């Protein structure tokens with residue numbers, strides 16, 4: 001399968017998860033399953049450029065409507081990344097506690113947490129793409145920054 005096909009499929013997964021996940025949040029686990037498979041296959045460094053569903057969606061869809069301005073320097077420094085990972089971890093911790101996952105594990109609850117994380121981060125990523133650059137989110141994305149290390 002060509003790289004372009006993989007990216008379109010990946011972007012489709014993102015769009016589907018974002019829409020269907022509102023009613024069936026368990027589908028959001030597909031994104032994490034994909035990431036796990038990519039990592040197991042040794043594609044850590046290729047994840048952001050080729051496999052990430054949101055990255056593919058940003059490239060294939062949002063790029064068409066993004067002003068494609070340069071990403072501001074303050075968004076590419078280490079400080080903003082530390083802030084973003086701290087916010088991400090706090091949000092994740094809060095979601096885990098609030099969803100009741102600590103009391104009883106279920107895939108449904110896990111999906112809820114995953115979907116909420118995807119949804120909230122998308123509420124930052126998509127406006128950033130419209131305001132500045134389709135990949136602006138990727139400069140502060142906690143996951144991408146960890147994988148690129």
Ligand code: SF4
Nearest residue numbers: 048052055138141144
């Ligand atoms: S930086 Fe984050 S959103 Fe962007 S491609 Fe990588 S993992 Fe996906």
